[in-house]
Amino acid sequence: MVDLSVDLGRGLILANPVMPASGTFAEGLARVIDLNGIGALVTKTITEELRGGNLTPRVAEVSNGMLNSIGIPSKGITYFLEHTLPFYRQFTAPLIVSISAPTVDAFARAAARLNVPGIAGIEANISCPNIEEDGKAFAMRPGTTEQAVSAMREVTDLPLWAKLTPNTGDIAAVARAAEKAGADAVVVANTILAMSIDIETMRPTLGNVMGGLSGPAFKPIALRMTYQCARAVNIPVIGCGGIATANDAVEYLLAGAAAVQVGTATFTRPNAMNEVIAGLTEYCRRKGFNRVTDLQAALNAEMLIPDVMEAAQ
Amino acid sequence: MRQPENSAVTPPVDPFSALAADTSARVLRNEWVNAEYKLIVLDAPGLAASAEAGQFFNIECPVVGEDKPFFRRPMSTYAADAETGQVEFLYKVAGAGTRGLATLLDGQTVRILGPLGVGFTLPEHVRSIVIMGRGVGLATLAPLAEMAHRRGVAVTAVMSARGPEQVLSVDRFEATGAAVEIVLDSDGTSDLANVEAILRRLHAQGRADGFYTCGSNRLMLLMKRLAGELGIYGEVAMEQQMACGLGMCFCCVRNFDVDGETVSKRVCWDGPVFPLAEATSW
Ligand SMILES: Cc1cc2nc3c(=O)[nH]c(=O)nc-3n(C[C@H](O)[C@H](O)[C@H](O)COP(=O)(O)OP(=O)(O)OC[C@H]3O[C@@H](n4cnc5c(N)ncnc54)[C@H](O)[C@@H]3O)c2cc1C
Ligand SMILES: Cc1cc2nc3c(=O)[nH]c(=O)nc-3n(C[C@H](O)[C@H](O)[C@H](O)COP(=O)(O)O)c2cc1C
Numbered sequence: 351m352v353d354l355s356v357d358l359g360r361g362l363i364l365a366n367p368v369m370p371a372s373g374t375f376a377e378g379l380a381r382v383i384d385l386n387g388i389g390a391l392v393t394k395t396i397t398e399e400l401r402g403g404n405l406t407p408r409v410a411e412v413s414n415g416m417l418n419s420i421g422i423p424s425k426g427i428t429y430f431l432e433h434t435l436p437f438y439r440q441f442t443a444p445l446i447v448s449i450s451a452p453t454v455d456a457f458a459r460a461a462a463r464l465n466v467p468g469i470a471g472i473e474a475n476i477s478c479p480n481i482e483e484d485g486k487a488f489a490m491r492p493g494t495t496e497q498a499v500s501a502m503r504e505v506t507d508l509p510l511w512a513k514l515t516p517n518t519g520d521i522a523a524v525a526r527a528a529e530k531a532g533a534d535a536v537v538v539a540n541t542i543l544a545m546s547i548d549i550e551t552m553r554p555t556l557g558n559v560m561g562g563l564s565g566p567a568f569k570p571i572a573l574r575m576t577y578q579c580a581r582a583v584n585i586p587v588i589g590c591g592g593i594a595t596a597n598d599a600v601e602y603l604l605a606g607a608a609a610v611q612v613g614t615a616t617f618t619r620p621n622a623m624n625e626v627i628a629g630l631t632e633y634c635r636r637k638g639f640n641r642v643t644d645l646q647a648a649l650n651a652e653m654l655i656p657d658v659m660e661a662a663q
Numbered sequence: 664m665r666q667p668e669n670s671a672v673t674p675p676v677d678p679f680s681a682l683a684a685d686t687s688a689r690v691l692r693n694e695w696v697n698a699e700y701k702l703i704v705l706d707a708p709g710l711a712a713s714a715e716a717g718q719f720f721n722i723e724c725p726v727v728g729e730d731k732p733f734f735r736r737p738m739s740t741y742a743a744d745a746e747t748g749q750v751e752f753l754y755k756v757a758g759a760g761t762r763g764l765a766t767l768l769d770g771q772t773v774r775i776l777g778p779l780g781v782g783f784t785l786p787e788h789v790r791s792i793v794i795m796g797r798g799v800g801l802a803t804l805a806p807l808a809e810m811a812h813r814r815g816v817a818v819t820a821v822m823s824a825r826g827p828e829q830v831l832s833v834d835r836f837e838a839t840g841a842a843v844e845i846v847l848d849s850d851g852t853s854d855l856a857n858v859e860a861i862l863r864r865l866h867a868q869g870r871a872d873g874f875y876t877c878g879s880n881r882l883m884l885l886m887k888r889l890a891g892e893l894g895i896y897g898e899v900a901m902e903q904q905m906a907c908g909l910g911m912c913f914c915c916v917r918n919f920d921v922d923g924e925t926v927s928k929r930v931c932w933d934g935p936v937f938p939l940a941e942a943t944s945w
């Protein structure tokens with residue numbers, strides 16, 4: 351038997367390291383697959399206030415991936431607690447609620463409202479615009495990351511994860527700021543800003559002009575960032591970006607991730623998460639690992655000293 | 664502050680039972696029905712074959728050469744038979760996804776996720792309905808004619824197309840005993856004024872206590888206006904670009920008019936069939 355369980359800190363132990371990425375999972379998946387085998391369930395980001403979301407088209411296909419400019423349509427936290435949370439209470443997998451807010455105080459207010467039974471942890475989507483800082487995403491800079499995470503840490507004892515944006519120059523520094531402010535884990539990463547143009551209509555393919563790239567095309571970038579963050583912090587790093595198969599997940603675990611999130615892949619293969627879980631067991635068995643956590647330290651790179659500047663040329 | 668509430672609170676109430684499946688379906692036939700449309704017949708036993716009129720599937724289209732569709736493509740159920748386990752789609756070969764679908768040969772497999780969404784309903788009071796569609800919208804409506812027939816509801820089908828070659832599935836409608844009226848761009852009969860006259864005549868004859876439409880914004884708006892004026896119940900099947908088909912990504916939203924308020928709904932989850940009274944122009 352391979353032990354797939356992982357400890358993500360603050361008493362949160364998952365039966366296996368696989369969970370959905372926020373915004374790519376909702377109640378509808380329970381019509382098709384058994385959610386009880388999944389390590390944790392992560393909700394679409396919710397906000398305190400009601401929000402509408404962006405213009406259509408909200409998605410576009412690109413080579414081996416997609417762009418989205420969904421935005422964060424939200425019916426608010428009260429609606430979530432009353433109407434959505436009861437649905438998730440029927441599953442054994444712990445529920446992680448993703449929240450977002452436009453200011454540091456609003457992040458704290460939102461986090462404080464989630465201390466209720468049935469919520470096992472908070473994922474703070476700090477990849478969103480901070481209206482007090484010129485609309486720059488909190489997670490673009492260590493300082494604003496630290497402010498937002500500290501404010502939430504003060505009001506909650508729940509496991510608190512910070513979801514980082516790849517749209518930053520030094521993601522390791524941002525991860526360290528989240529750790530210093532008391533985050534229990536970092537999720538690496540949200541989508542990377544991108545665009546595409548329809549050359550027939552000569553218009554941007556997204557109603558919002560720009561949007562986030564996800565799916566296999568994004569994987570090498572998010573994997574690199576996972577590796578950098580895992581070397582920079584002592585809290586668990588949850589890898590996310592382009593994971594569609596168990597092999598992809600293994601790459602992330604070898605890069606130092608403690609767990610992984612599967613996003614876009616679920617749109618094209620609804621059973622992707624269960625397939626990743628089955629494949630992880632298979633890989634560990636084949637390679638002789640008794641515990642999936644052994645993968646985290648198994649990368650053969652001790653002799654290699656990466657030079658980021660060289661690598662970027 | 665409370666202590667964290669970690670994991671495993673309650674065990675699952677019921678063993679898992681799926682409402683939709685990602686079926687690996689085997690191609691029985693995939694043939695042209697005219698210059699633009701193909702009919703694909705699949706062996707897809709189980710949940711897939713239980714699809715009801717108006718429900719759809721999200722289909723994984725093969726990668727062929729330069730055509731690399733990343734998303735699945737939504738297609739209405741053209742036919743589903745739980746006894747034979749067969750599911751059919753009638754599709755227009757348009758872009759990368761449907762071009763790929765068109766290359767599938769007998770015996771190959773294709774993944775179809777479904778049945779998805781909310782299909783058509785026939786309220787108790789409805790005795791005689793008008794089904795009006797255009798282009799591939801008629802594919803969506805054909806199973807409704809059969810459902811109405813099984814329920815003893817009379818059907819008049821008003822079928823709109825560019826020319827005689829583009830009128831699809833007339834025999835499907837006729838086989839259910841539906842009265843078929845064809846209106847064409849080529850002879851001017853598809854003109855809105857003429858279609859309105861036909862609908863008013865059907866209503867006056869007591870043959871229209873339900874309106875059902877798909878495939879044309881113009882025809883939908885006409886039916887909506889008449890339904891409002893004459894107090895007729897109505898439903899419309901909508902299209903919108905989709906990714907997940909399961910209500911998870913929120914890309915497929917459209918605006919609806921619910922009691923005077925503009926409400927954004929997901930076509931894949933709240934629809935694709937909506938009350939005609941709520942529909943807005945697309
Ligand atoms: C619920 C539903 C049922 C449908 N049923 C049928 C059917 O029975 N037969 C049929 O021929 N067509 C049907 N369509 C339309 C069909 O999904 C599109 O024609 C198809 O997605 C086009 O894909 P493509 O790769 O050939 O075209 P492309 O233009 O290359 O597609 C590019 C992108 O736009 C999307 N797209 C393009 N046209 C449409 C459209 N009309 N509706 C939604 N998304 C679109 C594609 O899915 C893809 O994401 C239905 C659409 C919906 C939403
Ligand atoms: C349609 C869509 C909606 C998303 N919505 C959210 C969201 O609400 N909150 C969030 O933190 N991330 C959101 N994401 C980002 C994903 O959680 C994930 O970080 C990203 O897609 C990369 O993973 P993937 O390549 O496996 O999809 C969204 C992604 C997609 C494709």
Ligand code: FES
Pocket residue numbers: 904905906907908909910911912913914915916929930931932
């Ligand atoms: S297609 Fe994803 S929500 Fe409708």
